[in-house]
Amino acid sequence: MTLQEFTAEDFRQYNYCSRIIYFRYVFRIQPKRTYKMLKGQEYHDEKIRRKTQSKRENRTIHYNKFIAIKDLGLSALFDAIVEERGAYYPIEYKTGKSYPKIPYHHLMQLIVQAIILDSYYNTNVEKGEIRYGSEKRLETPITLKDKLAVLKEHTAMLQIVLNETMPSPTAHEGKCHDCEFWLMCRRA
Numbered sequence: 001m002t003l004q005e006f007t008a009e010d011f012r013q014y015n016y017c018s019r020i021i022y023f024r025y026v027f028r029i030q031p032k033r034t035y036k037m038l039k040g041q042e043y044h045d046e047k048i049r050r051k052t053q054s055k056r057e058n059r060t061i062h063y064n065k066f067i068a069i070k071d072l073g074l075s076a077l078f079d080a081i082v083e084e085r086g087a088y089y090p091i092e093y094k095t096g097k098s099y100p101k102i103p104y105h106h107l108m109q110l111i112v113q114a115i116i117l118d119s120y121y122n123t124n125v126e127k128g129e130i131r132y133g134s135e136k137r138l139e140t141p142i143t144l145k146d147k148l149a150v151l152k153e154h155t156a157m158l159q160i161v162l163n164e165t166m167p168s169p170t171a172h173e174g175k176c177h178d179c180e181f182w183l184m185c186r187r188a
């Protein structure tokens with residue numbers, strides 16, 4: 001049996017609402033994209049997806065790199081990977097709402113990206129960065145404990161898919177307003 005692959009983005013979604021994983025991988029639904037998602041896509045296409053690489057002194061930034069680590073069942077399309085004096089870390093660009101500190105669902109996406117880079121470059125990624133719009137940059141340390149938390153979530157996500165169990169809806173009803181799966185879900 002092939003290992004179910006998850007993307008770093010799936011972990012972000014799982015931490016937004018675990019039911020999304022059920023719709024994505026059990027129902028395999030491709031819902032219509034919301035207005036907010038389309039705006040985000042436009043921003044990425046215009047500001048990031050056209051770039052390939054930039055270099056300055058000891059720092060190289062690789063843009064739009066897709067990496068899949070089959071043995072881990074993990075993959076990610078990286079907005080940017082910074083390579084600086086032999087160390088690597090991911091940068092994720094976000095549109096829409098900004099936060100005073102990195103929220104957990106964005107943090108988990110970065111940690112999964114860090115694990116993928118660890119394996120791909122045979123390194124130990126110790127931090128990540130999120131940019132909200134063009135103004136705000138938030139950096140976070142990434143520890144071994146963080147990476148182990150991803151393994152635990154990976155198991156929980158696999159169980160949803162293999163057992164075909166629909167999780168309860170998120171406790172935060174406000175999240176449903178922006179959710180692309182609302183029409184199939186309706187918190188039923």
Ligand code: SF4
Pocket residue numbers: 016017018019020168169170175176179180181182185186187
């Ligand atoms: S509509 Fe709400 S409960 Fe349903 S998948 Fe979306 S966020 Fe989760």
